[in-house]
Amino acid sequence: xxxxxxxxxxxxxxxxxxxxxxxxxxxxxxxxxxxxxxxxxxxxxxxxxxxxxxxxxxxxxxxxxxxxxxxxxxxxxxxxxxxxxxxxxxxxxxxxxxxxxxxxxxxxxxxxxxxxxxxxxxxxxxxxxxxxxxxxxxxxxxxxxxxxxxxxxxxxxxxxxxxxx
Numbered sequence: 001x002x003x004x005x006x007x008x009x010x011x012x013x014x015x016x017x018x019x020x021x022x023x024x025x026x027x028x029x030x031x032x033x034x035x036x037x038x039x040x041x042x043x044x045x046x047x048x049x050x051x052x053x054x055x056x057x058x059x060x061x062x063x064x065x066x067x068x069x070x071x072x073x074x075x076x077x078x079x080x081x082x083x084x085x086x087x088x089x090x091x092x093x094x095x096x097x098x099x100x101x102x103x104x105x106x107x108x109x110x111x112x113x114x115x116x117x118x119x120x121x122x123x124x125x126x127x128x129x130x131x132x133x134x135x136x137x138x139x140x141x142x143x144x145x146x147x148x149x150x151x152x153x154x155x156x157x158x159x160x161x162x163x164x165x
Contacts, residue, residue, distance in 0.1 A: 043097040107159055
C-alpha cells in the first residue's frame with residue numbers, strides 16, 4: 001500500500017481490494033439506503049459504449065450548484081481512461097441519484113480551467129479530503145501551489161451533470 005501512494009494509486013485502475021471497497025456504495029443505493037451517503041456522493045447510471053448495458057458507479061461530488069441543478073464530480077479513478085468517463089462522452093444522457101432523489105441528467109466534461117476552479121473551491125471546503133485525494137491520485141503531497149492545482153486538473157477531468165429536476 002505504501003507503494004500505491006508513491007505511484008498515485010488512483011492514477012491507474014484500482015487494485016482488486018480497492019475495487020471491491022469502492023463498489024460497496026452501489027449496494028447501499030440498491031438497498032435504497034443511498035441517503036446514508038448524503039449529498040457527497042452520487043450514483044451514476046450510464047450506458048456502456050460497447051455493451052449497451054446500464055452501468056452504475058458511485059462518485060464523490062466535488063461541487064453542487066442548486067440554482068443550475070448541476071452536480072460536478074472528478075474522474076479520479078483512471079482519469080480519461082475510466083470506463084464511465086468514456087461512456088458518458090459517447091452517450092451523455094445519464095441518470096444520477098443523490099440521496100433518494102433520482103434525476104435524468106446530461107453529462108458534460110469540463111475544460112481544465114473550469115476543473116481547476118472547481119477543485120480550488122473543493123479544497124477550501126474540504127482541506128483534509130482534498131489532501132488525501134491529491135496524494136492518492138498523484139502520489140505526492142499537496143503543497144497548495146497554483147502549479148499543484150493545474151497539475152491535478154490536467155490529469156483528472158471534472159464532469160458536470162446538469163439535472164432536469
